[in-house]
Amino acid sequence: MDGVKELILTGLVYDIIYSTTSDIKKIWNMMNLAGIEEYPNCVFAFQVDNYEWITANRSEKYKQDLRNSILKALNTYPGEKNHLSAIMGDSLVAHLVTVDYTGAVDARDKCIEMARGIKDWVEEVCVIPMSVGIGRTYRDVRNLNLSYKEALRALNYKFFKGNHQIIHYDDITPSGNxxxxxxxxxxxxxxxxxxxxxxxxxxxxxxxxxxxxxxxxxxxxxxxxxxxxxxxxxxxxxxxxxxxxxxxxxxxxxxxxxxxxxxxxxxxxxxxxxxxxxxxxxxxKDRQNLKLIDEAIEYIRQNYSEDITLEDISSYIGFSPYYFSHVFKACTGLNFIDYLTRIRIENAKKLLKQENLKISAIAKMVGYKDPNYFSRVFKNVVGIPPSKF
Amino acid sequence: MIKTPNGIKLSCKGWQQEGILRLLLNCIDPDIAKDPKNLIAYGGNGKVARDWDSFMAIMDSLLRLENDETLLIQSGKPVGVFESYEDAPRVIMAGSLIVPYWSDWNNFRKLEDKGLTCYGQSTAGSWAFIGAQGILQGTWETFYQLGKAYFNSDLTGKFVLTSGMGAMGSAQPLAATMNGASVLVVDVDRNAIKRSLIESFCDYMTEDIDEAISLIYDSIRKTEPISVGLLGNAAWVYPEILKRGIIPDVVTDQTPAHDLLSYVPLGADLRELDNMRVKEPERYVELSKESIAIQVQSMLEFQRNGTLVFDYGNNIRKQAYEAGIMDAFDIPSFVPLFIRPLFCEGRGPFRWIALSGDPEDIYRTDEVILKEFSDDEVLMKWIPQVEERIRFQGLPSRCCWMNYEERVRFGLIMNDMVRRGILKSPIAITRDHLDSGSVASPYRETEGMMDGSDAIADWPVLNALLNASSGASLVGLYGGGGVGIGYSIHSGMTIVADGDASTDERLSRVLNNDPGLGIIRHADAGYEKAKDIAVKLLKPVMG
Structure with a gap:
């Protein structure tokens, strides 16, 4: 018999929430059959917080048991006469309540107070975190489909407020377009x-x-x-x-x-x-740049004896001079001029070891038109003038 | 918030007092009342008591009232408890009454400001208000009788054009569709139409006149009733419909034309009008009159084209007349057209309330009606529809129009049901003041009486006195209900069917005499139907 009553109760909740009948007497008769004495006037939507996390890697039976435990907790809440609840989704249960109220503000306050009591109870019994969305109160039970939609919209607001919330529809900011x-x-x-x-x-x-x-x-x-x-x-x-x-x-x-x-x-x-x-x-990008800088280095190695400028080399690999400088330094640890100088001086050192070459000729061979300037640079880099190397 | 007690536990010293107390509290139940904090039940500012001190004193008096005492209420204030006898009324009232020479709103407001009176409308002051069902039933009855008298008892496929979806007009869309009609209701207030959609009184809302007309014609073609709420001003929509060459079958209006500051005139936006209403009320009134004149001219044009046009008791004809429409009164009132034939047979707005608070009690009485009065086609049509469509507000109740013989028969059946425990607790039987012999109101219920007795106010006074001497539980005489101070005098009555055998006699007396006086009043005015019934069932002294 309890099973039959449960079925009637669930059917009643679905009939109300999905507004399947506009016949008020029919609803009353169903309420009578279900042993419900007062018309509900508001819908609360209870949702398990972090449901995906809680149920990850768990069996379907675990999930069903979880939902049923919430339903059972709602239906045994000691503060209520009517127990009208139904599972509406994986983590969602609708609960229909009867609130005594005078006006809209009073209704909101009383609903929030009632929802808090029920939420605490369910969390304590089921040991799970919950949030509650509350729809507006309607004196005509046939309008509770609206209350349910509002409860879902309120619950949706949890998305912005975070978990463990009690949110009344009147308190949410109407969404824009x-x-x-x-x-x-x-x-x-x-x-x-x-x-x-x-x-x-x-x-x-x-x-x-x-x-x-x-x-x-x-x-x-x-x-x-x-x-x-x-x-x-x-x-x-x-x-x-x-x-x-x-x-x-x-x-x-x-x-x-x-x-x-x-x-x-x-x-x-x-x-x-x-x-x-x-x-x-x-x-x-780093990898692509590295490849291009390799090409630039090769270019420098082959053309260091020429008058290479920053513009020449960056144009050669398709970068802007500024970006080339930036990337070149990132890849080699040296700026372009320092690197070019290093190559030129290294080659000059090799040439100086060949006794038959003059310093002015070597300067020209490694890209310096002015032998005096080459000597100054060489001394700066090596520590001694080329004549004493 | 004071919750209406229910169940079988008595708070008072008898069910007569208990029933009256529960009805009083029911009238300010937040589910029913317009403004319970200010003791206003409905109808502008129709109050159940003069102020909260008076209200509490009434409660206290009723709780302590003995079964052989009578409490007197003067315009919502309890003034004394008198020793009477068990069959006498437990409560006698008089409300909003002023000596005729001074009886107008100006004087009334001055006296009200001094705390000497309060406006009880009709059933607010007599604690018999039951919410939307009463309004719907009256409107449904009007459309039903209209169909019966002019459309072969069938409004299917008939185009009804009306306006006003607030307060008294709110029931029009549903009442019309319940009778099969396709109804277009015009209102300037978007919220009023939306409220009606939420309550499922109205089926469709649009701002486009052509879409509205198209929906109506589609419904007529399919012979499926529809109610369309058109957002707009009746003074613009009515002429527009005429311009399109469309002639509805029925045209009426329930805008608040009786109050020129509530009527919304053409030509300005609502915010601007709100300002004008406060800052330039005279200009506002002038604009209202101009718009009413345009609307009534259109109504007259419809009438000339064969439409059944009637005034629905909101004084629009008088306002139009004063605005220069000299033939405004060519439009007949709904009472002579549809209601008076009912009054002649003592048929009127009967209602009963389950003091148990249990809807099942009312559904059981419905079953009895369907079984015992199966030859009454109006009841057979109304009860199933109201059971399906209308929810109970406050204490469960039912209203329907019953005639002289039905009322007493049904009253006795209900008392027997209480006695045998078929009903969980006693039933309060009452009625609206718009009844056969209980009102004098020359612009509504008694307009165009055959003998010219429209303004004769003796009848409601006699009605109250007769009900008191017959043993009603509550009897009252009031002024100004419906049409305002100075324009009506009316009486209310309630009797509690407590299941006691001795109550059978009281019920017989009251439920015979109350409508019986209505038949006598109409017989006296010369109506043949009333004369026949009076001769057959009553004891008319003359003629």
């Missing part, structure tokens, strides 16, 4: 930072993006974040990361992204992803 979150100009700024390898700058832009999305439906934010990941993925491929590598990296972060329960988690996941992409791009 979901289409407008993640503004295009900010996205462009992010792209520039990523391309420039500026990790801290890119992370600051991510903070701005997520702040701008506050209050928006969490699913929409996640979808937008995925779009952002795709955008960054393209930048990565454009900058030399192989598509295979880029896809596998991105997918692993998208998995984390989908599991994020709060905006903070999602923001951190996004930052980690972007940092990794920038690091990958940087290492690719």
């Amino acid at each position: 979901d289409e407008e979150i993640f503004l295009t100009d900010i996205e462009s700024e992010l792209a520039a930072k990523v391309r420039g390898g500026d990790v801290s700058g890119a992370c600051s832009v991510i903070d701005i993006l997520f702040t701008a999305s506050h209050g928006t439906n969490s699913t929409v934010v996640k979808v937008k974040a995925i779009e952002l990941f795709m955008y960054v993925m393209r930048i990565g491929v454009e900058n030399g990361i192989t598509p295979e590598r880029m896809v596998s990296t991105t997918l692993s972060y998208i998995d984390d992204l989908l599991k994020s329960e709060t905006a903070t988690e999602l923001c951190e996941t996004s930052k980690r992803y972007i940092t990794e992409v920038i690091d990958l791009m940087r290492s690719i």
Whole structure:
């Protein structure tokens, strides 16, 4: 008989929440059958915090038992006469309550107080962290489908407030146009930072993006974040990361992204992803640069006797003079002029060992037109003038 | 918040007092009342007691009232307990009454400011208000009778154009569709229409007149009823519909035309009008009159084109007349058209309330009605629909229009059900003041009486006196309900069916005499139907 009553109760909750009947007498008759004496007037949505983490690597039976234990706790809460609850999803249970209230403010306060009592009870009995979304009160039980939707929207706000929350629909900021979150100009700024390898700058832009999305439906934010990941993925491929590598990296972060329960988690996941992409791009670039600097060194080695300028060599490998200087120093530890001087002087030393050559001729052979200038440079580098070497 | 007690446990010294106490508290239940903190139940500022001190004193008096005592209430204030006898009323009231020469809003407000009176509307002052069901039932009955009288008892496929979705007008969309009609309701207040959508009283909202008309025609073609809330001003929409050459089957209006500062005129945005209402009330009133004139001219044009047009008791004709529409009164009132034939047979707005607070008690009484009164087609149509569509507010209650013979028969059945424990606790039987013999209101219920007795106010006074001497539990006489101070005098009554055998006699007397007086009043005015019933069932002294 208890089983039958349970079925009736669950059916009643679903009928109310999904508004399957507009016949008030039919609802009353079902309430009678279920032994419910008062019409509920508000819906609470209970959700297990960190559900993915709690249930990771656990059996389906464990998950079912977890949901049933929440249901049982709700249905044995000592502060209530009516026990109207039903499982609505993996980590979600709807609970219909009856609140005595005079006006909207009074209703909000009383619902929050009641939700706190029930939440504490469920957490104590089930030993799991919970959050609660609270819909508005409706005197007509047939409008509780609206209360349920509001409870879900309130619960969704947990995404921005963090776990362990009791959130009433009246307290959430109405979300703006979901289409407008993640503004295009900010996205462009992010792209520039990523391309420039500026990790801290890119992370600051991510903070701005997520702040701008506050209050928006969490699913929409996640979808937008995925779009952002795709955008960054393209930048990565454009900058030399192989598509295979880029896809596998991105997918692993998208998995984390989908599991994020709060905006903070999602923001951190996004930052980690972007940092990794920038690091990958940087290492690719370093490798590419190394190859080019090798070519530059070879060029220097073959042409040190000529009048080589910074402009000549950077033009030879396709860099700007400024960037070439920067990369060259990063790869060799020396700036271009110092490196060229070192090559010239090393070769001059070899030539000086051949007794039949004059210093003025050697200066010319290693790229110095002025023998006096060569002698000064040689002394500076070697410590003694070429004449005494 | 004071919660209405329910169940079988008595707080007072008898069920007569207990029933009255529960009805009083029910009227300020937050589920029912417009503004419980200020003791306002409904209808502008219809109060259940003069102030909170009076309210508490009434409660205290009722709790201590003996079974042979009578508590007197003067305009919401308890003034004394008198020794009477068991069958006498436990409460007698008079409210909002002023000597006729001084009986207008200005004088009333001055006296109210001095704390000498308060406005009880109709069922707020007599503690018989039951929430939206009462409003819906009255409107449903009007549309039902309209269909019966003019459309072969079927409004299916008929286009009803009306306006006003606040307060009394809120029931129009549902009442019309429950009778099968396709109804277009115009309102300037988006929130009023949205509220109606949430309550499922209205089916569809639009701001586009052409979309609204298209929806109506689609519904007519499919013969599926629909209610469309059109956001707009009736003074613009009515002429626009005329311009398009569209002639509805029925046109009426329930805007707050009775109050020119509440009516929303054309030509300015709502914020601007809100400012004007406060800063330049005279200009606002002028604009309202101009708009009402335009609206009524359109209503008259519809009438000339064959539409059934009627005034729904909001004084729009008088306002239009004063604005220069001299033929405004060519539009008939709803009472002579649809309601008076019912009054002639003592049929009126009967209601009962389950003091147990248990909806099951009302559903059991519904079953009895469906079984015992199966020959009454109105009841057979109303009860299943109201059971399905309308939720209980506060104490569970039911209302329906019953005639002279049905009322007493059903009252006795309910008393027997209480006695036999079929119902969990006693039932309070009461009614609206808009009843056959209980009101004198020349702009509404008694407009156009056959003998010209529209303004004769003896009848409601006689009604109250008769009910008191018949043994009603509560009897009261009031002024100004519905149409404002100076325009009406009306009486209320309640009797508690407590299951006691001796109550059968009281119920017989009250439920015979109360509607019986209505039949006599209409017979006296010359209505043949009332004369026939009076001769057959009552003891008319003359004619």
